[in-house]
Amino acid sequence: MTAEQREQRASRPRRPTAADGLLVIDKPAGWTSHDVVAKARWLAGTRKVGHAGTLDPMATGVLVLGIGRATRLLTYVVGAEKEYLATIRLGVSTSTDDAEGEVTGRTDVGVHPWPELQVRLADAVAELTGDIQQVPSSVSAIKVDGQRAYARVRAGEDVQLAARPVTVHAFEVNDQQVVPDADGSGLMAWDLSVRVVCSSGTYIRALARDLGERLGVGGHLTMLRRSRVGGYPLSEARSMAELEAWPVDIPLDTLPLADAARATFPVRDLTAEEARALGHGQRIAPSGVDGSERTVAALGPDGVLVALIEDRGPQAWPVLVFSGS
Known part of the structure; x- marks a missing residue:
């Protein structure tokens, strides 16, 4: 950072610290997830900001940020089901499996x-629908011996990533058209508008590549928009322009911890006695939620998120305590 940039940063008014909670952002094209986090740190008046799952710079759509104590929820949001709208171009292969390669x-x-x-x-x-084995793109952010795969590719290495299990719950072709390839050669390509619902860790670029390979024509991703992360749809996301226009003397509005938890977990309403016990890290009676050790949001009588709990045998254990400890 130059002296001029440091001076400009020092001259900016300090924003009041936002309340602990989530921000659901509609990430614009050209921004990295790190860019969004850096901007949110200034807007929220705190450095305690993280995100739940990276979006490539070319991609747009839902990026969930945690502010303050809500960063502790991000581990669970990262693993949530994702939904995407995308355009796949068949007939053209690229080095990155997307339009940037x-x-x-x-x-x-x-x-x-x-x-x-x-x-x-x-x-x-x-x-390519259902439980499949998917080989991620070689320019993904997956670490190989402690270094990102894309960094090794840029350094000239031939990176071969292992296949990994993912689940594609839905893969729908909503529209299709034959178009001239952009190189001006007169060759024709085939554009598909698709909707994909998938497990965390699924690469839509790899789906585009694999679809092209199965058809014998090659393929890559030309547009990607994440329309949902778990219980956080695009309709609830706010644009960066909207957040940047937020008054400098008013704390940035966030989704409260209890509401954020409701969108991610089953909810258990606690008695005052149960809330006190969990607040001190003690165990309580089991919740009886289906599924082994399924995480439940435990809310106190005042509606405040007290803890995340999991049934373990005859008792529910606190795995994260937010209030009362």
């Missing part, structure tokens, strides 16, 4: 029999 291959989809391609598309989409 170098073109590595082209196939003219116009020379393929159209009825045959339609049948093969339906079969290929079905093969």
